[in-house]
Amino acid sequence: MLRLEHVSFAVNGKYILEDINLTIEDNRFTVITGPNGGGKSTLAKLIMGIEKPTSGKIYFNGEDITDLTIDERAKRKIGYAFQQPPRFKGMSVRNLLTLAHGRALDEEHCCSYLTDVGLCSKDYLDRDVDSSLSGGEVKRIEIASILARDVELSIFDEPEAGIDLWSFAKLVETFQKLQKKSQQSIILISHQERIMQLADEIIIIEAGKIKTRGSKDEILPSLMSEFDTCEYKR
Numbered sequence: 742m743l744r745l746e747h748v749s750f751a752v753n754g755k756y757i758l759e760d761i762n763l764t765i766e767d768n769r770f771t772v773i774t775g776p777n778g779g780g781k782s783t784l785a786k787l788i789m790g791i792e793k794p795t796s797g798k799i800y801f802n803g804e805d806i807t808d809l810t811i812d813e814r815a816k817r818k819i820g821y822a823f824q825q826p827p828r829f830k831g832m833s834v835r836n837l838l839t840l841a842h843g844r845a846l847d848e849e850h851c852c853s854y855l856t857d858v859g860l861c862s863k864d865y866l867d868r869d870v871d872s873s874l875s876g877g878e879v880k881r882i883e884i885a886s887i888l889a890r891d892v893e894l895s896i897f898d899e900p901e902a903g904i905d906l907w908s909f910a911k912l913v914e915t916f917q918k919l920q921k922k923s924q925q926s927i928i929l930i931s932h933q934e935r936i937m938q939l940a941d942e943i944i945i946i947e948a949g950k951i952k953t954r955g956s957k958d959e960i961l962p963s964l965m966s967e968f969d970t971c972e973y974k975r
């Protein structure tokens with residue numbers, strides 16, 4: 742279980758997130774959405790330890806992880822797929838997936854993770870994760886590397902960003918499978934209705950605060966009508 746207690750994050754005195762209180766039960770599929778600049782990625786970075794809260798506490802499985810490093814949180818089986826993934830010059834896709842997996846990974850399994858994100862595996866296994874890959878390719882390889890990991894909590898920051906419609910359909914299918922398996926908690930930051938449709942819970946973050954949260958049946962109808970009146974089209 743993940744718990745945030747009174748978590749705030751401020752830069753130069755300006756609050757980017759303010760007094761966030763949030764509990765995410767085990768094996769839930771949670772979608773975080775809301776307007777650009779609301780603080781969604783910052784929240785994900787605080788959970789992963791990329792940023793440290795200005796105040797408040799973060800607990801994972803009852804342990805206070807507020808002061809733990811990214812590596813220490815990774816060892817506790819928290820994984821994070823960046824909105825804009827880094828590239829790793831000199832590292833092949835096969836090696837990245839094996840490293841992520843933490844032990845030997847045979848070719849068949851490597852390929853299945855790539856297929857899950859809509860990549861034709863044999864074309865990619867021996868390529869380097871460097872600037873020769875397109876933005877959409879590197880994004881999908883990053884997502885595959887989280888799928889290959891043994892995680893209890895995975896956070897995907899806008900997995901749909903920069904991904905074509907065909908690969909997006911495949912990704913939705915993959916997240917649907919993960920949701921059905923219900924063997925890990927997933928926090929997915931997304932603006933896509935098809936992803937929100939998979940959620941056990943939707944949380945809307947706006948202007949650094951949780952605006953509302955609830956089941957998709959509670960949240961989606963009003964959210965969609967806000968879209969119709971352009972509130973989220975800004």
Ligand SMILES: Nc1ncnc2c1ncn2[C@@H]1O[C@H](COP(=O)(O)OP(=O)(O)OP(=O)(O)O)[C@@H](O)[C@H]1O
Binds near residue numbers: 775779780
């Ligand atoms: N380290 C920082 N220093 C200054 N401002 C920051 C910092 N980190 C985030 N911000 C600002 O905080 C706000 C929230 O950023 P964040 O990336 O969390 O938003 P978001 O909800 O993920 O937006 P989007 O939907 O566009 O990805 C933005 O205005 C951003 O510019």
